[in-house]
Amino acid sequence: MPNTKSAEKRVRSSARKQIANNYVKTRLKTLEKKFRGAVTEKKADAAVSLKEAISAIDKAVKTGVLKRGTADRKKSRLTLTLNKSK
Secondary structure (H helix, E strand, O other), X not given: OOOOHHHHHHHHHHHHHHHHHHHHHHHHHHHHHHHHHHHHOXXXXXXXXXXXXXXXXXXXXXXXXXXXXXXXXXXXXXXXXHHHHO
C-alpha cells in the first residue's frame, strides 16, 4: 500500500504503462509467430512479415519497451531464419 499521494500516483501511472507495454509485447509475439508460420509453410510473404516484425521491434525500442541489444538479437535471428529457409 502506498503511503503518500505521490506514491499512489506512481502506482496508477505504472499500471497504465504496464498495460501499454504488454500490448506492444503481445503484438511483437504475434508478428513473430506469423513470420515463423510463413517460413515453415514456405510462403512468399515471409519477407513481408519479416519487414513488419522488424519495424515493430524498432518501434518498441524507440518507446523503451525493449532494450536495443534484445531487439538486435531478435532481428538477427529472424533474418537468419528467413535466409536459411531460402
